[in-house]
Amino acid sequence: MLIVEKLSKSYGKNMIFDNLSFNVHPGEIVGLVGENGAGKSTLLSILAMVQKADAGTITLNHQCYQTDKKELRRQIGFVPQDLAIWEQLSVKENMQFFAQLSWVKKDMAELKELCLQMQLEKWDEPVKSLSGGMKRKLNIAISLIHDPHLLLLDEPTAGIDLKSRTEIGRYLKQLASQGKMIIYTSHDMDELRSLCDRVLCIGKDPFYKNIFHESPIPFLAIPD
Ligand SMILES: Nc1ncnc2c1ncn2[C@@H]1O[C@H](COP(=O)(O)OP(=O)(O)OP(=O)(O)O)[C@@H](O)[C@H]1O
Ligand SMILES: [Mg+2]
Incomplete structure (x- = not known):
């Protein structure tokens, strides 16, 4: 299980999120949504240990991000928004x-x-x-x-045709059924509805909070 408690992150004076807490259970797919610039990629990169939060604690399967870095890196898979592969x-x-x-x-x-x-x-x-x-x-x-036990995907289906999108979605469901925890960002509401067990909404734009409050997908904790 992934447990995030009271996480805060700022870039200089720009506070991205504050006091953010949520859990992800094995086998769950959690959608991460919010406006452009809400901090989705920032949050995923912190969960992927690419950068650090300013405050708060994260534990994954009872291991702590501050003290068990080496062991934890083996449990995390990360696909950044800008792909990291060798073109040649x-x-x-x-x-x-x-x-x-x-x-x-x-x-x-x-x-x-x-x-x-x-x-x-x-x-x-x-x-x-x-x-x-x-x-x-x-x-x-x-x-x-x-x-990895925890898979973090930053817009895995952005700009992708319907067939590939469906194939990726089907595969993510299969991975979740094996007990993996998946957090992924998307701007596609239909996809979020069909794929996610829960949605975590971050950012300051009330638009997202309103649409997800009305949505049938369980809605996770949101910071103010
Ligand atoms: N390294 C950095 N230094 C300073 N500011 C940054 C840095 N990285 C991101 N930011 C700022 O932090 C905010 C959140 O950025 P982030 O990329 O996490 O948003 P996002 O929700 O992933 O947006 P998008 O939907 O466009 O991908 C933005 O205002 C961005 O300009
Ligand atoms: Mg992003």
């Missing part, structure tokens, strides 16, 4: 490269299977020749190489 290398070479950096040993067949599960069949093609949706799938496959 093929899908296969990207998978090999990131597998070497990973803590677990995966053979070529297992790496390929991860891509196939995402319906990413192009194995030998250079990444620069892939569509945006395929690149997104590759980055998700890379984030899963070390079999």
